[in-house]
Amino acid sequence: MAAYKLVLIRHGESCWNQENRFCGWFDADLSETGEQEAKRGGQALKDAGYEFDICYTSVLKRAIRTLWFVLDSIDQMWLPVHRTWRLNERHYGGLTGLNKAETAAKHGEAQVKIWRRSFDVPPPSMDEGHDFYQTISKDRRYADLTEDQLPSCESLKDTIARALPFWNEEIVPQIKEGKRVLIAAHGNSLRGIVKHLEGMSEEAIMELNLPTGIPIVYELDKNLKPLGPMQFLGDEETVKKAMEAVAAQGKVKK
Amino acid sequence: MSKYKLFLLRHGEGAWNKENRFCSWVDQKLSEDGVKEAKDCGRLLKEQGYKFDLVFTSILSRSIQTAWLVLEAMGQEWVPVIKSWRLNERHYGSLIGLNRAEMALEHGDEKVKLWRRSYDITPPPINESHPYFLEIYNDRRYTTCDVPKENLPRAESLKEVLDRLLPYWDSTVVPEIRSGRTVLISAHGNSCRALLKHLEGISDEDIVSVTLPTGIPVLLELDENLRPVRPRQLLGDQAKIQAAIKKVEDQGKAKSST
Numbered sequence: 001m002a003a004y005k006l007v008l009i010r011h012g013e014s015c016w017n018q019e020n021r022f023c024g025w026f027d028a029d030l031s032e033t034g035e036q037e038a039k040r041g042g043q044a045l046k047d048a049g050y051e052f053d054i055c056y057t058s059v060l061k062r063a064i065r066t067l068w069f070v071l072d073s074i075d076q077m078w079l080p081v082h083r084t085w086r087l088n089e090r091h092y093g094g095l096t097g098l099n100k101a102e103t104a105a106k107h108g109e110a111q112v113k114i115w116r117r118s119f120d121v122p123p124p125s126m127d128e129g130h131d132f133y134q135t136i137s138k139d140r141r142y143a144d145l146t147e148d149q150l151p152s153c154e155s156l157k158d159t160i161a162r163a164l165p166f167w168n169e170e171i172v173p174q175i176k177e178g179k180r181v182l183i184a185a186h187g188n189s190l191r192g193i194v195k196h197l198e199g200m201s202e203e204a205i206m207e208l209n210l211p212t213g214i215p216i217v218y219e220l221d222k223n224l225k226p227l228g229p230m231q232f233l234g235d236e237e238t239v240k241k242a243m244e245a246v247a248a249q250g251k252v253k254k
Numbered sequence: 255m256s257k258y259k260l261f262l263l264r265h266g267e268g269a270w271n272k273e274n275r276f277c278s279w280v281d282q283k284l285s286e287d288g289v290k291e292a293k294d295c296g297r298l299l300k301e302q303g304y305k306f307d308l309v310f311t312s313i314l315s316r317s318i319q320t321a322w323l324v325l326e327a328m329g330q331e332w333v334p335v336i337k338s339w340r341l342n343e344r345h346y347g348s349l350i351g352l353n354r355a356e357m358a359l360e361h362g363d364e365k366v367k368l369w370r371r372s373y374d375i376t377p378p379p380i381n382e383s384h385p386y387f388l389e390i391y392n393d394r395r396y397t398t399c400d401v402p403k404e405n406l407p408r409a410e411s412l413k414e415v416l417d418r419l420l421p422y423w424d425s426t427v428v429p430e431i432r433s434g435r436t437v438l439i440s441a442h443g444n445s446c447r448a449l450l451k452h453l454e455g456i457s458d459e460d461i462v463s464v465t466l467p468t469g470i471p472v473l474l475e476l477d478e479n480l481r482p483v484r485p486r487q488l489l490g491d492q493a494k495i496q497a498a499i500k501k502v503e504d505q506g507k508a509k510s511s512t
Binding site: 027053060061064065068075077078080081082083140141 | 283305313314315318319322326329331332334335336337394395398
């Protein structure tokens with residue numbers, strides 16, 4: 001019998017996803033597709049009758065708006081919502097704004113492969129000359145971050161290292177108090193939580209791409225250990241596709 | 255000298271506003287027009303370059319939805335939003351769901367006038383036989399308030415709205431303003447009026463004739479004692495503001511607006 005249930009949702013397509021650009025901390029909005037994904041995710045939670053007590057999200061609009069669509073669908077707009085930079089997407093540093101082709105052209109295929117395959121090698125820093133330095137690093141929402149906290153780039157390891165303290169210090173106590181938690185965030189910040197929950201290796205977490213816009217449910221024991229693999233919520237076909245996509249990932253050689 | 259800026263916003267049209275029914279604690283979302291009002295408000299605030307640090311709303315969806323739409327239009331979705339029942343619309347007791355004609359029929363014109371005109375006369379309480387009783391009191395959100403559910407109001411005068419709003423204002427909102435944060439309060443006609451009465455020192459008699467138009471941001475510039483240094487400003491295009499004021503006044507003629 002599960003002591004607790006946790007629901008995660010990864011936001012859907014953003015306008016930059018459409019253009020295949022490294023987004024990271026750039027505050028791209030959801031595309032229309034991404035909005036539909038969020039609404040469908042909300043509908044799935046509504047159909048399954050989910051109730052929550054508290055919600056967490058990042059300070060990036062694509063995650064916040066996803067949460068808003070969900071809360072609207074399940075008629076729980078009144079729930080307390082906590083926003084934190086610690087649940088932000090991974091910071092892609094100097095790669096922010098570049099698309100796949102530009103990145104390969106600028107840095108070479110070999111280097112790109114290293115960044116993609118590495119757990120702890122960060123991309124180049126976003127320096128003051130970068131197109132997005134002002135809009136990101138100097139954004140008012142990060143005014144309270146110390147110099148050490150504000151990243152100029154992150155490896156996946158770095159992302160997880162700044163996400164987990166929030167999980168441990170803020171979210172876990174709420175779960176243990178019996179609060180039903182919903183987290184709407186990004187691929188890499190959610191990877192941090194999943195890696196931690198399931199005790200996954202660095203290699204394994206890098207192979208895992210969480211499906212977007214689909215509520216991911218964990219049943220946890222009283223020590224917050226998952227009782228089984230993550231479950232997906234939605235209509236039969238959506239769930240089947242998501243499960244197959246996740247299963248296939250481990251087999252693909254990059 | 256103006257030290258702090260505070261913004262109040264009365265949400266726009268909900269489905270029942272169109273029918274001139276007292277919505278009160280029934281949880282309705284904005285109508286299409288109400289959504290537009292909120293978006294327009296956000297666009298205006300963005301154009302004028304305002305930056306919020308914190309938003310307070312009630313726990314009724316229409317005020318939250320308004321806040322979200324405003325923040326979205328301003329690109330400030332990341333700003334924290336704090337919700338409390340103490341900013342809820344006035345509880346209209348057994349009058350909830352009735353429109354003006356129904357009210358006059360049921361209670362007589364004199365009584366209705368009294369509930370409209372007075373500051374401190376409470377309408378009859380809602381009870382279990384009321385069609386909307388369960389919809390309100392079975393709602394889970396009312397188990398999360400800082401008072402036990404059985405102590406929540408069953409009806410309120412405007413005075414009683416201020417009585418439950420003021421402690422929240424003092425303990426939770428004021429410290430944020432004093433720490434220099436620019437605050438937006440996205441709430442309802444009567445919770446906004448109650449707060450204005452307090453901030454501007456409006457008398458019990460004069461408050462009766464004060465109504466805020468919907469969807470128009472109200473800017474209060476306050477000194478270090480949180481007293482207004484100048485009259486409240488309704489922001490935006492003057493023609494639009496006049497139209498909004500007229501709309502609310504016309505509703506007041508067709509129904510009891512308070």
